[in-house]
Amino acid sequence: MDFTMILPEECQSLIMSFTSPADAFRSAMVCQALRSAVDFDAVWEKFLPSDYKSIILGSSSPSSLLSLGMKELYLQLCFHPILLQNGTMSFQLEKGSGKKCYMLGARALSISWGDIPHHWTWTPQPDSRFPEVAELELVWWLEVKGRIETRILSPNTKYAAYLVFKLKIRFTAWFRERPVTLNVNVDGVVSGEGRRVSLDPRDEPRHVRERGDGWMEVEMGEFLNEFGDDGTVEFSLKEIDTRYIKRGLIIEGIEIRRNA
Numbered sequence: 001m002d003f004t005m006i007l008p009e010e011c012q013s014l015i016m017s018f019t020s021p022a023d024a025f026r027s028a029m030v031c032q033a034l035r036s037a038v039d040f041d042a043v044w045e046k047f048l049p050s051d052y053k054s055i056i057l058g059s060s061s062p063s064s065l066l067s068l069g070m071k072e073l074y075l076q077l078c079f080h081p082i083l084l085q086n087g088t089m090s091f092q093l094e095k096g097s098g099k100k101c102y103m104l105g106a107r108a109l110s111i112s113w114g115d116i117p118h119h120w121t122w123t124p125q126p127d128s129r130f131p132e133v134a135e136l137e138l139v140w141w142l143e144v145k146g147r148i149e150t151r152i153l154s155p156n157t158k159y160a161a162y163l164v165f166k167l168k169i170r171f172t173a174w175f176r177e178r179p180v181t182l183n184v185n186v187d188g189v190v191s192g193e194g195r196r197v198s199l200d201p202r203d204e205p206r207h208v209r210e211r212g213d214g215w216m217e218v219e220m221g222e223f224l225n226e227f228g229d230d231g232t233v234e235f236s237l238k239e240i241d242t243r244y245i246k247r248g249l250i251i252e253g254i255e256i257r258r259n260a
Contacts, residue, residue, distance in 0.1 A: 155228030184221030
């Protein structure tokens with residue numbers, strides 16, 4: 001028997017709220033009877049993170065976001081990252097799971113010599129979500145670090161961190177010849193020995209890939225946020241052989257998202 005014929009829409013929507021966003025989208029497409037039940041605010045508020053209001057209140061346009069219906073808000077957060085912490089961090093949701101995703105902008109990272117214009121410059125980029133990005137002019141010691149608190153991430157979730165970057169065309173040869181070391185550690189415990197990779201996509205097609213937003217990314221490592229307790233995840237990029245000059249790297253940030 002078709003349960004949509006005997007259960008009121010409120011009961012149908014309650015049932016759907018115990019599934020997943022991906023299930024809700026699929027059900028709305030294949031079952032006409034469930035389409036209106038899936039659109040109930042109660043369904044999509046259940047899919048939003050429990051602290052979504054406080055996250056939005058820390059953004060640049062909280063009133064316009066909080067005036068949306070729950071499904072519209074969910075989709076807005078999936079496709080349009082919001083800026084937090086004075087424009088140095090972004091937040092969005094993964095559409096199929098509702099898991100939290102963050103990106104630490106370049107200004108939220110610790111960059112050695114980053115405040116010296118001769119070594120790094122800070123410029124706007126039209127295809128960046130952040131007001132400015134970091135462009136490497138010239139250093140001998142390349143080191144970039146970032147950190148995020150595990151309590152703000154989704155619990156019971158396997159995450160991966162990705163360096164989001166570009167290369168200036170005339171300097172790509174350097175990154176082909178001198179791979180960088182990428183590391184992720186949780187509460188000071190390093191996950192593995194670190195990844196030694198070239199940032200040139202011609203050398204590392206399995207690791208360096210186009211994102212579709214004008215930037216490239218390379219996975220730095222992964223970690224399990226099992227309980228979402230108070231802890232710290234740290235990320236680093238290093239190439240500290242001072243016999244070689246480094247230049248030509250443009251950093252948008254480090255993105256932390258669910259590792260499917």
